[in-house]
Amino acid sequence: MTHTINRRGLLKASGAVALTGALMSPAILRAQTAAIKVGVLEPLTGNLAYNGNQCVAGARFAAEAINAAGGIKSMGGAPIELVVVDAESRPEVAAAAVDTLVEAGVCAFTGSSASALGLASSQAAAKYDLAQVFSVGTAEAIVERGLPNVFRFTPGVEKISAVAMENLGLLNAAAGNPVKTAAIVHEDGPFGSQLSGIVEEALPQLGITVVEKIAHPTPHRDFNNIALRVKASEADILIPTNYLNEYTLMTRALQQQRVDLKAIYSVLGGAASNIKFVRENKDMAQYVIDCNHWYDPRKEQSKALAASVAAAGLDMTYDVMVAYAVIQVVADALERGASADRKAMIDALAASNFDGSIMPYGPTKFVNGDNVNSRPVNLQVRGDEIEVIFPEEYATAEPVFPRPSQG
Amino acid sequence: MSSLILPAVLNGLMMGAVYALIALGLTLIYGVLHIINFAHGSLLMLALYAAYFLFQHLGIDPYLAAVIVVPLFFGLGYALQRVVIAPMSAGSEQNVLLVTLALSLVIDNLALYFWTSNTRTVDVPYAYNTVEVFGAYLTLGRVIAFVAALVVAGLMWLFMTRTRTGAAIRAVAVEKRGAEIVGIDVGHTYAICFGLGTACVALAACLLLPTFYVTPQVGYTFVLVAFTTVVMGGMGSLPGALIAGLALGVIEALGGLFLGESLGQIGIFVAFILTLLFRPSGLLGRRPA
Numbered sequence: 001m002t003h004t005i006n007r008r009g010l011l012k013a014s015g016a017v018a019l020t021g022a023l024m025s026p027a028i029l030r031a032q033t034a035a036i037k038v039g040v041l042e043p044l045t046g047n048l049a050y051n052g053n054q055c056v057a058g059a060r061f062a063a064e065a066i067n068a069a070g071g072i073k074s075m076g077g078a079p080i081e082l083v084v085v086d087a088e089s090r091p092e093v094a095a096a097a098v099d100t101l102v103e104a105g106v107c108a109f110t111g112s113s114a115s116a117l118g119l120a121s122s123q124a125a126a127k128y129d130l131a132q133v134f135s136v137g138t139a140e141a142i143v144e145r146g147l148p149n150v151f152r153f154t155p156g157v158e159k160i161s162a163v164a165m166e167n168l169g170l171l172n173a174a175a176g177n178p179v180k181t182a183a184i185v186h187e188d189g190p191f192g193s194q195l196s197g198i199v200e201e202a203l204p205q206l207g208i209t210v211v212e213k214i215a216h217p218t219p220h221r222d223f224n225n226i227a228l229r230v231k232a233s234e235a236d237i238l239i240p241t242n243y244l245n246e247y248t249l250m251t252r253a254l255q256q257q258r259v260d261l262k263a264i265y266s267v268l269g270g271a272a273s274n275i276k277f278v279r280e281n282k283d284m285a286q287y288v289i290d291c292n293h294w295y296d297p298r299k300e301q302s303k304a305l306a307a308s309v310a311a312a313g314l315d316m317t318y319d320v321m322v323a324y325a326v327i328q329v330v331a332d333a334l335e336r337g338a339s340a341d342r343k344a345m346i347d348a349l350a351a352s353n354f355d356g357s358i359m360p361y362g363p364t365k366f367v368n369g370d371n372v373n374s375r376p377v378n379l380q381v382r383g384d385e386i387e388v389i390f391p392e393e394y395a396t397a398e399p400v401f402p403r404p405s406q407g
Numbered sequence: 408m409s410s411l412i413l414p415a416v417l418n419g420l421m422m423g424a425v426y427a428l429i430a431l432g433l434t435l436i437y438g439v440l441h442i443i444n445f446a447h448g449s450l451l452m453l454a455l456y457a458a459y460f461l462f463q464h465l466g467i468d469p470y471l472a473a474v475i476v477v478p479l480f481f482g483l484g485y486a487l488q489r490v491v492i493a494p495m496s497a498g499s500e501q502n503v504l505l506v507t508l509a510l511s512l513v514i515d516n517l518a519l520y521f522w523t524s525n526t527r528t529v530d531v532p533y534a535y536n537t538v539e540v541f542g543a544y545l546t547l548g549r550v551i552a553f554v555a556a557l558v559v560a561g562l563m564w565l566f567m568t569r570t571r572t573g574a575a576i577r578a579v580a581v582e583k584r585g586a587e588i589v590g591i592d593v594g595h596t597y598a599i600c601f602g603l604g605t606a607c608v609a610l611a612a613c614l615l616l617p618t619f620y621v622t623p624q625v626g627y628t629f630v631l632v633a634f635t636t637v638v639m640g641g642m643g644s645l646p647g648a649l650i651a652g653l654a655l656g657v658i659e660a661l662g663g664l665f666l667g668e669s670l671g672q673i674g675i676f677v678a679f680i681l682t683l684l685f686r687p688s689g690l691l692g693r694r695p696a
Contacts, residue, residue: 045516047624050525188669216668219628224418224546225663225671228411244526248620255535256546280528283535 035081036072036340038063038330039101039109040323041121042135046089051113051319055135056084058323059110061308065301066331074338080331087112091120098124107340108133108333108349110326113319115139122150131346133326136293136319138268139190143370150369151349153326154293154359157268160376161195164267164291165202167378167390171289171401172206178402179262183212183235185226185250187242195241195267203239211235220246223253231259236402240266244274251284262402265289272379272386275315285381287403289389294377295321296360296394305358325357329364332356360394414543415660421549423656424556425615429629430636430648431559432607437634438643439580440600441500442492445507447633448626449514450605454480454612455621456522462529462616469529470551473613477606484605488598511626518623527621534617548618555614559607560649566603567645576600580643635675639682641692651690654678 272290337348640647662674
């Protein structure tokens, strides 16, 4: 069979192509589903800028991964488009920023690195029926207000301190109960005071006597006195609850004053959750344990995230992990609800039983906005790395407890 | 508790030396020229970052970095006074206050923008080295800062009393118009003084870095104590700033020991109020004629 192309034939063919193109174009346009806007409200400037920017990086990595995997399939493969707004580390700005997010047409938003910011933004978002999936917000007040638009994926302070004490009991028992006495050092603000109070109550139940409890202001310039008091108390273990600057000075003073402790076991803070601290204070950071938010490092998605973070030259912090995970939660809700409507999103999130995040959690179950299946893990600095040491099923290294003598 | 008193006093003296070092620069600017420099803490922070980056990128030890940072900050201080503070304040003391406050806001926020609020420290091999004195372990870095505070206060005193520039600064401080009439370049003298003050704070930063951390907010941790030191020592008195700094370090340490760390810092302000009550011109300040 031979085909000859003459002028008439070419015209016919061209007309057919043009007609087909005209008829097909709406179908092509329909296939290019509009992006779904998801808000990311984080402090990009101000005191919490580092955490906020880390969170935004985590959210971007998550959105890129989801879009690369085909977007939201139940909505025609719609890609996720992040709308990033700066909370400026100020609660009033965080609240006002919700208007910007609503005007941008987001279906839900994540954020906001600190409880104070999240409390303000979620309150403002409630007026719009706009869901906020918290990245980091440990204050229990977040989930105690009964707001239907609040979803806290990560654990709060009560759960973290309870798990931290439970894990300490298990670590101590496994080592033959070498720790019998403890010193608590805490910052005297709401964070340190509340957490240290819970810890102080829990320790006697583990057979550990609190022999010293020292509060200090933030900022605090000199920890020599505190180190001397901890030394004089002859405590086996130190449980600090303070911010990183003071933590740095405190561990230096402990080292300089030759305070020989069987363990430094912090809750929500410390060397063992900050890779920068480990890099800059290698000797001092060794064997420090922390109970904090962290991902499951064994999952493939976690490994891919770690590679992306390293390629971008960023620090792998829990902010990145948590922000990544909450975008996964939002994407799953979009997938299940097949709608970007704000109320539909709240319903989809409330019914979420998502089991595919990078965090070491079971399926999501929000009860009054709090994910009852979230949990912190124990981390320990080992060489240049931060290893998960507890619980066993997520561990990347055996715990060293008690630590080798520093004397 | 009694066994902790001597170590606490000695450690307080070492911390007090740091306060004195920071206050020496301020006492020149605030005490002699009556310029309330709200940017002093921000300049301390900038110098800490300068020493930090020299260590991180070029491997220069913070103590050696002083050779670069101190002259650099002298120039910066000189330029700030000549190009920013003097023209913008137009000689008015209230305007100077606002200009230095604005400067501090700009410097702090630029630092936050470029370097983020993350804590940075240097890991020098001697960071944990200590000196044992009467059974108390004193941080080597703090002992060095203590000795440096004594030396710098002495050198500054010699400079102010034995050199022509020092005499010019004192003359401008006492009678600006008269100094102008006898041919002293007041603008240049102000800038020299501001440069010297900034150089002092840069030296304090280099001595502080091995034992402390750097963040864009770190200046606030010291600036209030530095102002207290200047006024308590007697405005413009370099030996006064040294004595007041050391005293405040000890008071703070003992306050922390006996009243608890949260309440201990109140000792600084109690001492300050008591000094002003019984000696309004400060410990070594000149009484008004």
